Amino acid sequence: MTFNIFDWLILVVYLLLTLAVGFWVKRYVEDLSGYLVAGRRIKVFLGVATFAATEIGTITFMYFGELGYVSGFSCFVIGLLAMLAYMFVGKTGFVIMALRRHQVMTIPEFYELRYSRTVRLLGGIILFVGGVLNMGIFLKFDGIFLSEVIGFGPQAVAVIMVIMVVIVIAYTILGGMFSVAVTDFIQFVILSMGMLVATVAVLVNVDLTRMSTVVAEQYGEAGVNPLVNQRFGWMFIVWILVSSVAAGALWQPGASKALASESPEVARKVFLYTSLTFAGRAMVPMFWGVAALAYFGPGESTTAAMPKLLGRVTPHGFLGLLVAGMLAASMSTYSAYLLAWSSVATRDVIACLRPTNFGERTTIWLTRLLAALIGTFLLIFGLWYQIPDTAFQYLYITGAMYTAGALGCVAAGVYWKKANKVGAYCSLILGALAPAGFLILEKSRGSLPGWLEFITDVNVSGMLSFLLAFAGMIIGSLLTQKSHPPINLRPQETI
Amino acid sequence: MNTGALLWIIIFAISAAIFFIVAAVVSVRGVSDLKDLLRSKRDHP
Numbered sequence: 001m002t003f004n005i006f007d008w009l010i011l012v013v014y015l016l017l018t019l020a021v022g023f024w025v026k027r028y029v030e031d032l033s034g035y036l037v038a039g040r041r042i043k044v045f046l047g048v049a050t051f052a053a054t055e056i057g058t059i060t061f062m063y064f065g066e067l068g069y070v071s072g073f074s075c076f077v078i079g080l081l082a083m084l085a086y087m088f089v090g091k092t093g094f095v096i097m098a099l100r101r102h103q104v105m106t107i108p109e110f111y112e113l114r115y116s117r118t119v120r121l122l123g124g125i126i127l128f129v130g131g132v133l134n135m136g137i138f139l140k141f142d143g144i145f146l147s148e149v150i151g152f153g154p155q156a157v158a159v160i161m162v163i164m165v166v167i168v169i170a171y172t173i174l175g176g177m178f179s180v181a182v183t184d185f186i187q188f189v190i191l192s193m194g195m196l197v198a199t200v201a202v203l204v205n206v207d208l209t210r211m212s213t214v215v216a217e218q219y220g221e222a223g224v225n226p227l228v229n230q231r232f233g234w235m236f237i238v239w240i241l242v243s244s245v246a247a248g249a250l251w252q253p254g255a256s257k258a259l260a261s262e263s264p265e266v267a268r269k270v271f272l273y274t275s276l277t278f279a280g281r282a283m284v285p286m287f288w289g290v291a292a293l294a295y296f297g298p299g300e301s302t303t304a305a306m307p308k309l310l311g312r313v314t315p316h317g318f319l320g321l322l323v324a325g326m327l328a329a330s331m332s333t334y335s336a337y338l339l340a341w342s343s344v345a346t347r348d349v350i351a352c353l354r355p356t357n358f359g360e361r362t363t364i365w366l367t368r369l370l371a372a373l374i375g376t377f378l379l380i381f382g383l384w385y386q387i388p389d390t391a392f393q394y395l396y397i398t399g400a401m402y403t404a405g406a407l408g409c410v411a412a413g414v415y416w417k418k419a420n421k422v423g424a425y426c427s428l429i430l431g432a433l434a435p436a437g438f439l440i441l442e443k444s445r446g447s448l449p450g451w452l453e454f455i456t457d458v459n460v461s462g463m464l465s466f467l468l469a470f471a472g473m474i475i476g477s478l479l480t481q482k483s484h485p486p487i488n489l490r491p492q493e494t495i
Numbered sequence: 496m497n498t499g500a501l502l503w504i505i506i507f508a509i510s511a512a513i514f515f516i517v518a519a520v521v522s523v524r525g526v527s528d529l530k531d532l533l534r535s536k537r538d539h540p
Contacts, residue, residue, distance in 0.1 A: 028533065046528035048521045073503035079510060181532065185525055192518035199511060212500035224499025273517065280514025283507045 003150050007320030014190065014324040015167065018331065021186060022171025022179045040103075042181060042260045047270035050184035050332075051257040052277050056191060057333030058142040058326045061285040063391035065306030068289020071231055072215035072223030078240060078392075079282030083275055085244030090272025095249040097264040098414045102489070105259060106340075107250055107406060108348035114413040114489055115421040117352055122425065123409065124348025126432050127252060130401035131341045132374060133439075138337075139165060140382035141303065141391060142330045148307035149314075149323055161379060164327070168334040169375040173368035177260055180335045187328035194325015195284055197318045198310050205313040206291040214294040239463040243396055246403035246466070250410055252340040253333075303391070334375075342370035393458040397435045404465035405431030408473040416477075420486040423477030431469030434461040 003011075042050065067075040089096060104110050108127060112120035142164060143157035152160075171179045215223035222229040226237065248271065249255065258267035285306070292305040300308065314322050346366045351357050358366065408427030412419035438461040441448060445456045454460050477486070496504075 025533075041532055043528040043531060045521050045525040046532060048517070049525045052518075052521070073500055076503045076507060080506070083510075178532075182529065185529055188518070188525075189522045192515065192522065196515055208504060209496050212496040212504075215500060216497055221499075224497065224503060273521075276517050277514045279506075279510035280512075283510045284514065287507050287511075 003319060003323075004316045006317045007323065010317070010320030011324050011327070014327065018183055018186065018328070019167060019171060022183050025178045025182045028178045040260055041262055042257070042266075042270075043262055044266055044269045044273065046181065046185060047257055047261055047266065048273045048277075049188040050181045050336075051254060051270055051274045052281070053184040053188040053191065053329070053332035054253050054257065054336040055274070055278075055333075056281055056329050057138060058145045058330040059138045059333070059391070059395075060281065061288070061306070061326065061329070062141040062145055062303060063395060064282050064285040065289035065292070066302050067392050068286035068291075069293050069300075069305050070289075070302050071229055072219045072290060072293070073286075074219075074222060074224055074226040074229045074232060075286050076283050077226040077232070077237065079279040079286070081237065081241050082244050082282055083279040085241055086248045086271060086275035086278050088245060089248045090268060090270075090275045093264070093268040093271075094245070095410050095414055096255065096258040096267050096271060099255070099410070100258055100261060100264040100267045105256075106344050106348055107252055107255060107410065108344065110410055110413065111424060112352075114419070114487060115409070115424045119409070119421050119424045119428070120348055121352040122428055123406065124344055124352060126405060126428055127402045128341055128345050128349055130398055130403075130432070130435075131252065131337070131344070132377065133401070134395055134398040135334075135337050135341070135374075136378060136381040136385060136398075137391060137394065138330070138334065138382070139378050140385075142326075143382075144303055145307040145326060146323060148304050149311040149319070149326070151311055158383060161382060164330060165334070165375045165379055168331050168338065169372055172335040172338050173371045176339060176364070176367075177256070180332075180339055181260070183335065184332045187332040190321075191325040191329040191332070194322045194328070197322050197325070198288065198314060199284055201314045201318065202288055202291045202309070206295050206309075211290050211294040214297075215290060218293065218298055233459070235463055236459045239459055239466070240396070242407075242466050243400060243403060243462065246407035247399055250403055250406045251399065252344060253336040256336070256340055256343075338371045338374055339367075341374055342367045345370045345374075393462075397438055397458055397462055400462050400465045401432045401435040403431075404435070404469040405429070405472075407431075407466065408469040412473045412477070417488055418477050418481060418486055419473060420477045420480060420484045422480040422484050423473040423475075426472030426476035427469045430472035431465050434464040434468060437461060 088094060099110060102110060102113060108120045108123040111123045139161045140157065143161040146160050147153060147156040171183065226232040227234065258270060261267040261270055288310065289306045292300070292309040295309050296305055310322060346363055350366065405428035408431060409424045412423065434455065437455045438458060442456050448456065
């Protein structure tokens with residue numbers, strides 16, 4: 001075991017502090033908007049901390065670290081693409097300012113305002129399924145990371161998963177967005193320190209020239225040029241850029257930070273300032289992954305190599321800080337995701353099956369119950385599911401199930417007067433089709449007819465989802481303008 | 496060290512520096528936002 005008494009002390013103090021703060025903040029929750037969007041009183045710097053903390057989980061370190069290990073420096077391009085995409089949203093206020101102006105708490109609420117209640121129901125179901133599947137592998141990867149860094153080995157993964165999910169469920173279901181925002185802030189500070197410690201430890205122990213040499217030996221030109229790397233190429237770059245814009249503006253856990261902002265202008269600034277962290281968010285763990293390749297060589301497990309390196313090179317005392325930082329990263333992500341998916345299931349799925357909405361108290365209690373159920377599902381799913389391809393591509397393809405259709409529906413709903421509910425149905429269904437096809441058919445790749453093999457290429461099905469969703473919105477709307485006239489919203493209209 | 500690797504290491508260094516600078520600024524200035532969030536709820540229940 002690589003942990004000593006000081007490391008354990010730091011870790012236990014951090015966990016107790018998080019729990020105490022999470023429970024203490026519960027007193028501020030008095031109504032539904034307090035629970036789901038912290039009363040819409042989040043200012044710029046707190047917004048940046050909570051947004052960045054949500055977008056950085058241990059899973060982020062794991063999938064980016066894995067990419068660094070299996071592709072060398074060429075994957076660094078993803079960091080630049082993410083930064084450009086989020087900067088575009090932050091600079092222009094693309095979609096998020098309009099959503100904040102309409103005071104929605106979840107993205108599908110906008111569908112009801114602009115299209116119909118049944119579009120909201122369909123959008124809510126797709127968002128919930130895509131979101132929970134997306135989150136399904138978080139716990140397992142985080143368990144692998146922590147058990148490798150602490151030195152417990154693979155047999156401890158399940159125990160670590162249970163402990164993490166129980167702690168997060170406890171404070172998230174009680175304190176809602178207030179607990180999420182306050183604990184996110186503390187977690188952002190600790191995770192930044194953890195990342196700094198790990199980066200310095202890697203730089204001290206792994207020679208940069210050795211990294212360059214090993215990447216050249218293992219991957220040749222593909223290790224530094226994403227265009228010639230078989231995992232990437234032009235299709236991948238365009239897909240990730242479009243997908244990052246869509247995810248930036250419309251992925252409920254992140255977008256909820258914009259919806260909780262004090263004003264539409266604050267929402268825009270939160271995105272702009274957070275975008276500056278996005279290149280580092282990707283490249284720092286990718287760099288650790290490349291360092292793991294240089295340190296161990298190519299024979300290690302692709303997922304375990306990077307955490308194993310950090311466990312080896314980080315000095316005692318600092319190791320406790322690093323693990324606290326990674327736990328902080330995970331817990332801030334889980335709490336935001338649990339709150340996001342449980343609120344979507346309650347407000348946009350269950351409530352939409354009834355003629356009238358639930359009262360505020362019922363909504364809060366139902367959201368809490370669903371958060372606990374989702375947490376339990378994640379434990380079970382994480383223990384048995386084997387992901388296809390890399391974790392990074394799995395996350396983007398499950399995300400595309402929702403973001404492709406949502407980009408069509410929301411962007412057209414905000415910027416195109418002719419968008420109607422038929423276009424919205426087409427966009428949501430066609431957007432989910434290609435990613436769902438990939439997830440189902442990928443398992444039987446060898447027995448598929450030749451003409452259908454394209455769907456098992458993750459980059460092709462990812463890009464296809466956006467093209468189909470876009471085409472569905474345009475064609476569906478234009479063909480049915482007379483039978484289904486569009487609803488045009490006033491700028492400040494709310495649900 | 497080959498040119499491609501050197502280029503990516505420079506881009507990594509700049510990106511990491513920006514990340515940690517933003518993190519430091521947000522950690523300091525976020526405290527007052529946090530106080531405002533909790534104070535405003537107490538003052539205007």
